[in-house]
Amino acid sequence: MNNDTKIKLFLVDDDALFLKSLQIEFLNNADFDVETFVTGELCLEHLSKKPDVIILDYHLDGIDAKAINGIETLDQIKALNPDIPVVMLSSQDKIEVAINCMHHKAFDYVVKSETAFVRLQKIITSIFSYKKMEKELNWYMERM
Amino acid sequence: MKNPPKLKVFLVDDDALFLKDEEIEMNKKNEYNIKTFATGELCIEHLSQNPDVIILDYFLNGVKKDAMNGQQVLDKVKRFNSDIAVVILSEQKKIDVAVNCMQHRAFDYVEKGKTAFSRLHHILNKIRLMNL
Numbered sequence: 001m002n003n004d005t006k007i008k009l010f011l012v013d014d015d016a017l018f019l020k021s022l023q024i025e026f027l028n029n030a031d032f033d034v035e036t037f038v039t040g041e042l043c044l045e046h047l048s049k050k051p052d053v054i055i056l057d058y059h060l061d062g063i064d065a066k067a068i069n070g071i072e073t074l075d076q077i078k079a080l081n082p083d084i085p086v087v088m089l090s091s092q093d094k095i096e097v098a099i100n101c102m103h104h105k106a107f108d109y110v111v112k113s114e115t116a117f118v119r120l121q122k123i124i125t126s127i128f129s130y131k132k133m134e135k136e137l138n139w140y141m142e143r144m
Numbered sequence: 145m146k147n148p149p150k151l152k153v154f155l156v157d158d159d160a161l162f163l164k165d166e167e168i169e170m171n172k173k174n175e176y177n178i179k180t181f182a183t184g185e186l187c188i189e190h191l192s193q194n195p196d197v198i199i200l201d202y203f204l205n206g207v208k209k210d211a212m213n214g215q216q217v218l219d220k221v222k223r224f225n226s227d228i229a230v231v232i233l234s235e236q237k238k239i240d241v242a243v244n245c246m247q248h249r250a251f252d253y254v255e256k257g258k259t260a261f262s263r264l265h266h267i268l269n270k271i272r273l274m275n276l
Contacts, residue, residue, distance in 0.1 A: 098239045099253045102246035109243045 006033040007124070008050070012043045012073065013057040013089070018112070022055070025117045039064065040073030047080055053124055058090030058097065071104055078105050085127050087120065150177040151272050154195040156187045156217070157233075158206040162256075166199070169261045176268065183208065184217030191224045197251075197271055199264060202234035202241065215248055222249050229271050233260060
């Protein structure tokens with residue numbers, strides 16, 4: 001029941017173990033509707049399901065060397081639907097990489113670590129309070 | 145032929161030595177009209193001079209302990225005129241601080257280091273092309 005009200009989350013990571021652990025954390029800690037994908041291509045194929053948030057790994061060519069990487073996936077997601085917030089998750093801790101992702105319209109950038117899950121949860125919360133404000137603002141603007 | 149107008153650039157850094165160095169380095173190309181400020185507060189006081197670009201250090205409390213930090217200055221600049229491009233230049237290495245600056249509408253974020261000035265020239269060039 002109430003499946004429509006659940007937050008729909010896409011997790012994209014070529015590291016199967018990390019992907020599974022992230023999925024378990026999300027399912028245990030909050031009421032999310034989680035779908036996982038091991039490549040950016042698969043994620044793009046399923047964009048029509050309209051996820052609320054996408055958590056996207058930066059390096060996606062660990063298994064298939066020809067796979068599109070995180071930035072390309074991000075660009076294509078934004079081209080198809082600019083409204084979906086995409087949070088980049090990466091083992092890369094170079095500032096340049098993070099800033100580059102922000103230039104490509106990522107919502108945020110999180111470095112993979114023990115605290116990554118907590119940070120992701122906080123970001124998702126802030127996305128939804130932001131969306132709620134936006135809705136309220138639109139409601140008022142329509143009536144002005 | 146008429147030269148294109150020079151970009152008006154504010155440099156803000158509490159490290160006087162670095163600021164001078166930066167000024168000399170940026171002046172080499174003779175493409176910018178440069179003003180320097182030792183604090184964010186001073187920079188904000190002079191915003192009415194309408195700079196095109198502000199190159200802003202993140203930590204600005206080296207001299208005055210309660211000085212505003214780069215992100216606070218950034219917010220004030222954007223509130224004054226959101227068209228001013230603000231580039232954060234900093235030696236701090238935390239990714240969340242850098243990402244946070246971008247979320248606060250910094251135009252770009254550059255780490256202080258050997259390649260910083262060439263990256264700045266590159267960014268200013270991009271801004272000039274956008275302003276044309």
